[in-house]
Amino acid sequence: MEMGVALAALGAALAIGLSGAGSAIGLAMAGKASTGVISEKPELFGKVFVLQALPATQGIYGFLIAILILLNVGLLGGNPLPLTEPQGWAYLAVGIGMGISNLASGAFQGMMSGSSILMTGKDASLSTRGMTMTVMIETYAILGLLVSILILTGI
Amino acid sequence: MIVPVKRINLVLLPEEKNAVFLALQKEELFMIKGFNVENHSLFNSDQLVKTKKVIKILEAENKKKNPFETISVDYQTIDNIQHNEFKVIDEVIDIENKKADFKDKIQRLNDQISTFIPFAFLSISQEKLSENELITFKAYKIPLEKKEFISNALLNLGLEHEMGEFDKAIYLVVAMIEEVSQDLAIALQAVDAEEVQLPSSALKYSDAIEAHKKNIEKFTAEMGKLDEQIKGLVKDLPQIKTYYDKEVNRLVREHVPFKQSNHFIVLEGYVREDQMSKLEQVLASHATTYEIEPVNDTKETLPTALKNNKFVKPFETITDSFSVPNTKEIDPNPIMSVWYWIFFGIMIADIGYGLVLLVGSILFIKLKKPRGNFKKLLQVFMYSSISAILFGLVTGSVFGIGFREIIPSLPDIFISPQDDPLTVLIASLVLGALHIVTALVLKAILMFKEGDVLGALAEAVSWILILLAGLVFVADMSSIIWPSNVIISYITLGFIGLGVVFIVFLSGRGSKNAFGWILKGFGGIYGATSYLSDLLSYSRLLALALSGGVIAFTMNLLAGMIAPALYGVGIIFAILIIIVGHVFNFAMSLLSAYVHGGRLQYLEFYGKFFQGGGYAFKPLGYHLDYINEIKEN
Numbered sequence: 001m002e003m004g005v006a007l008a009a010l011g012a013a014l015a016i017g018l019s020g021a022g023s024a025i026g027l028a029m030a031g032k033a034s035t036g037v038i039s040e041k042p043e044l045f046g047k048v049f050v051l052q053a054l055p056a057t058q059g060i061y062g063f064l065i066a067i068l069i070l071l072n073v074g075l076l077g078g079n080p081l082p083l084t085e086p087q088g089w090a091y092l093a094v095g096i097g098m099g100i101s102n103l104a105s106g107a108f109q110g111m112m113s114g115s116s117i118l119m120t121g122k123d124a125s126l127s128t129r130g131m132t133m134t135v136m137i138e139t140y141a142i143l144g145l146l147v148s149i150l151i152l153t154g155i
Numbered sequence: 156m157i158v159p160v161k162r163i164n165l166v167l168l169p170e171e172k173n174a175v176f177l178a179l180q181k182e183e184l185f186m187i188k189g190f191n192v193e194n195h196s197l198f199n200s201d202q203l204v205k206t207k208k209v210i211k212i213l214e215a216e217n218k219k220k221n222p223f224e225t226i227s228v229d230y231q232t233i234d235n236i237q238h239n240e241f242k243v244i245d246e247v248i249d250i251e252n253k254k255a256d257f258k259d260k261i262q263r264l265n266d267q268i269s270t271f272i273p274f275a276f277l278s279i280s281q282e283k284l285s286e287n288e289l290i291t292f293k294a295y296k297i298p299l300e301k302k303e304f305i306s307n308a309l310l311n312l313g314l315e316h317e318m319g320e321f322d323k324a325i326y327l328v329v330a331m332i333e334e335v336s337q338d339l340a341i342a343l344q345a346v347d348a349e350e351v352q353l354p355s356s357a358l359k360y361s362d363a364i365e366a367h368k369k370n371i372e373k374f375t376a377e378m379g380k381l382d383e384q385i386k387g388l389v390k391d392l393p394q395i396k397t398y399y400d401k402e403v404n405r406l407v408r409e410h411v412p413f414k415q416s417n418h419f420i421v422l423e424g425y426v427r428e429d430q431m432s433k434l435e436q437v438l439a440s441h442a443t444t445y446e447i448e449p450v451n452d453t454k455e456t457l458p459t460a461l462k463n464n465k466f467v468k469p470f471e472t473i474t475d476s477f478s479v480p481n482t483k484e485i486d487p488n489p490i491m492s493v494w495y496w497i498f499f500g501i502m503i504a505d506i507g508y509g510l511v512l513l514v515g516s517i518l519f520i521k522l523k524k525p526r527g528n529f530k531k532l533l534q535v536f537m538y539s540s541i542s543a544i545l546f547g548l549v550t551g552s553v554f555g556i557g558f559r560e561i562i563p564s565l566p567d568i569f570i571s572p573q574d575d576p577l578t579v580l581i582a583s584l585v586l587g588a589l590h591i592v593t594a595l596v597l598k599a600i601l602m603f604k605e606g607d608v609l610g611a612l613a614e615a616v617s618w619i620l621i622l623l624a625g626l627v628f629v630a631d632m633s634s635i636i637w638p639s640n641v642i643i644s645y646i647t648l649g650f651i652g653l654g655v656v657f658i659v660f661l662s663g664r665g666s667k668n669a670f671g672w673i674l675k676g677f678g679g680i681y682g683a684t685s686y687l688s689d690l691l692s693y694s695r696l697l698a699l700a701l702s703g704g705v706i707a708f709t710m711n712l713l714a715g716m717i718a719p720a721l722y723g724v725g726i727i728f729a730i731l732i733i734i735v736g737h738v739f740n741f742a743m744s745l746l747s748a749y750v751h752g753g754r755l756q757y758l759e760f761y762g763k764f765f766q767g768g769g770y771a772f773k774p775l776g777y778h779l780d781y782i783n784e785i786k787e788n
Contacts, residue, residue, distance in 0.1 A: 128476035142698045
């Protein structure tokens with residue numbers, strides 16, 4: 001296997017690995033708050049669930065970039081393209097940028113989501129506002145996703 | 156649009172109160188001042204609490220629940236409480252009390268059994284032992300490993316005793332005899348014996364346990380019968396639910412606050428100006444004597460009444476969950492709804508998902524008959540699904556499969572976020588700029604209305620010029636749509652310059668000295684950074700469309716890869732991947748489109764002009780918890 005392909009695979013692995021970790025941390029944090037609220041007010045499950053699901057997107061974005069890298073490199077079909085080493089480094093760069101932005105955004109969005117869930121527990125009518133505040137953190141995951149895609153189209 | 160609301164007092168005859176309240180509740184014309192039915196203490200009434208409890212009990216027993224069961228009643232039914240209606244409720248409560256009684260009894264018997272069991276070996280009843288006045292008997296608990304030691308000791312002392320084993324311990328009942336009590340005490344101390352009380356019982360313990368067990372069996376059977384009875388009452392659930400809502404609405408009418416004089420009652424409240432004549436009609440047909448007194452010189456904040464068409468109406472819930480508009484501003488809903496609709500469509504942009512959402516939301520509304528805000532949300536999804544289908548036509552994608560993959564002969568006219576991310580990104584940003592411009596136009600109108608012309612020029616018109624001229628300038632420079640033209644670029648630069656001039660010279664209009672004036676002028680220019688970040692925020696349109704599209708594509712790809720494997724068995728897994736994958740992707744796309752669509756309105760759009768802080772005009776109406784709809788009779 002070419003060095004370039006190996007670097008690209010590492011890029012894909014970092015994209016999904018770090019983003020997945022971010023979402024997992026975030027979901028667990030939000031989930032902890034959910035269980036607390038639901039044990040007191042089970043009727044709020046719908047609203048709380050939507051808030052808890054918010055940090056799930058980072059993992060999906062990471063998955064998306066990983067798949068795009070694998071597709072671009074031909075790893076998904078089993079016939080990797082003959083990549084040059086610099087090309088491989090570029091794919092790795094995509095993975096790193098994607099991974100870090102989504103790791104942090106996922107974990108911190110989970111924190112914010114948790115406190116929005118607690119707020120919803122106190123006053124259910126505030127859930128949409130909590131959602132808006134929580135989604136602000138996702139902006140940086142989206143920007144990470146966007147730049148990753150822009151680099152991918154340029155390689 | 157925001158309809159003016161009038162503060163009025165209704166003067167009525169006390170004896171006609173009920174008829175008028177009923178009519179008002181049905182017509183939903185009159186908002187009563189300071190009367191908020193949600194969270195009102197009327198829900199704590201004994202009857203309602205009891206009924207709710209019964210509904211909960213019966214719901215738990217309702218195993219063969221029809222998920223599409225809805226309750227529709229007519230106005231006659233809801234206003235009429237029959238006396239036999241709460242019979243069933245009392246019956247359920249009665250059965251429930253009996254059940255609790257039996258449960259209690261069983262619990263007590265079980266408790267007793269557990270105290271008897273260690274002494275089940277005793278061949279004589281505790282009562283008989285205690286009746287013996289000559290000899291006292293004492294009971295001890297001794298660790299199991301000391302069994303031999305204590306048996307020998309008792310044998311040596313020649314004391315009458317009985318012993319049994321239970322749960323890793325020896326239980327001993329021994330006759331106390333004066334002469335050897337010292338020795339016994341020493342022996343007992345040596346084996347760490349712990350004195351215990353014999354539980355009182357007239358029967359021998361083993362017999363008592365038998366009898367108790369029989370009773371428990373009997374009581375359990377009784378409880379089973381009661382459970383059957385409750386199951387038999389499940390069929391009355393719709394009737395009980397209807398009764399609950401009837402009672403709520405009766406209580407609502409009863410709790411309406413009013414002032415009373417000798418001959419009249421006075422209701423304070425609000426009415427929409429355009430419904431004034433209708434209110435008068437309703438009063439005329441239900442009351443012989445009435446008066447509507449306008450209250451003009453009031454300093455209170457009036458409620459905000461919105462009047463919009465069928466399309467805009469459901470979108471009001473999106474604004475309301477941010478903040479209800481105040482009475483002095485422009486209703487943002489008509490314009491916001493269109494933008495929300497467009498953005499929602501772009502973020503899903505798939506014919507397949509759009510159709511699923513359209514059919515799903517229509518079916519849900521028809522079959523489940525939801526009420527209130529949830530219904531409005533579903534209507535938002537219903538309308539927005541059409542936009543998703545339309546943008547799906549633009550991107551040419553059905554469940555993540557491109558049109559040209561299905562029919563290769565189609566011309567390449569589709570713009571998909573996967574193949575042309577840059578085009579879609581630019582389109583997103585341009586739409587974003589136009590979205591912000593609409594917000595600024597609304598802001599300008601508002602400021603002009605308030606007479607703050609300079610402010611409107613500095614804060615709204617300036618940025619409208621910069622954004623619009625900037626768009627044309629960039630389009631001109633890129634010469635994609637038309638060939639680059641020097642005149643156009645100078646004109647647009649001129650407009651941008653004019654905008655900058657407005658900002659620099661007018662931002663500091665309120666300042667007292669030159670220093671503050673200059674500082675504010677350049678502070679205004681610094682606002683460009685926030686406009687830049689606002690614009691970039693619209694890149695999420697591309698990102699979300701792309702993520703939905705690529706994940707759908709990935710699921711199809713995975714399914715396609717696995718289908719030929721394992722001599723055809725792979726097809727089962729492929730179908731599973733397709734179903735699970737698309738359901739997941741659909742749900743996440745829907746959540747993202749809903750949440751991010753809302754965010755773009757709240758932050759980027761409403762941030763520019765919307766003040767909010769009003770409270771909604773909520774006329775006296777029916778409060779429904781279980782009934783899905785009230786039909787005209």
